[in-house]
Amino acid sequence: MTVLVTGATGNVGRNVIRFLLEKGHAVRALTRDPRSAQLPAGVEVFPGDLRRPQSLTAALEGARAMFLFPVAATAKEVVALAGAAGVRRVVVLSSGAVTGGLDTGFHLPVEQAVEASGLEWTHVRPGEFATNKLALWGPSIRAERTVRDPDPDAAWYPVHERDIAEVAALALTEDGHTGRAYTLNGPELLSRRRQVELIAEALGEEIRFEVVSPHEAREIYLRQGGFAAENADFLLGFEDYSGQATDPDAALDFDPAALGPLPTAQDVTGRPARTFARWARDHAEEFRR
The missing domain is CATH 3.40.50.720 (NAD(P)-binding Rossmann-like Domain)
Known part of the structure; x- marks a missing residue:
């Protein structure tokens, strides 16, 4: 084919x-x-x-x-x-x-x-791409071994891009997937602080987590340019998915743990979804450069 x-x-x-x-x-x-x-x-x-x-x-x-x-x-x-x-x-x-x-x-x-x-x-x-963290945190990790973020306890289930791609490749080439919508997440609910710790473990070096305000984080992202600047307002809670203005503090009231386990690539591939720790090891060199 x-x-x-x-x-x-x-x-x-x-x-x-x-x-x-x-x-x-x-x-x-x-x-x-x-x-x-x-x-x-x-x-x-x-x-x-x-x-x-x-x-x-x-x-x-x-x-x-x-x-x-x-x-x-x-x-x-x-x-x-x-x-x-x-x-x-x-x-x-x-x-x-x-x-x-x-x-x-x-x-x-x-x-x-x-x-x-x-x-x-x-x-x-x-859902949330694990690779977003390379775009958002990569510059400061490479330069200073530091991550600056307003909410170390904010958590989600970051998904490895290879899980997304594997499901897509199966749907492209195998029967049985027509008419299906596969929602994919990572296998673990991880706080941002824990994600930084896992990146540090992959690097074998300490990475400092510095808490800043949402407005300070926004300025950092805007200076970085690229993906960080283009998505700063949405990622930091200044606007919703449709672009309407929102309160960045409102997201602090949401507890994703209440959702329970979320669907992963394993539901399609039959194999355990790739972890964030695996993702961090796969991209360790990109954080070192």
């Missing part, structure tokens, strides 16, 4: 490609800049941009399944082009926020477009 992976150079897309290659599937990768993609040998790389659906024409021709990175504005057109080209199965990289009813304008419209297309569909809905 030939599978087209969009968002191919992202944290999840790269791992989807890896799993597909391991299983012997023909893989096509869509990227805006093929020259800098640095994808594995054997991957057929196509230039294209989901924001310009017609740029996908060549990549879609002959593909039978597609991993779809979420771009709500063009999802209907992209899916229509995919179906016309012979794609029969689409797996959407969605969000656990859809499961929780928080996301109605970003990932949900992509899911709805795929469901309305008549194609086989599966939605993969990860």
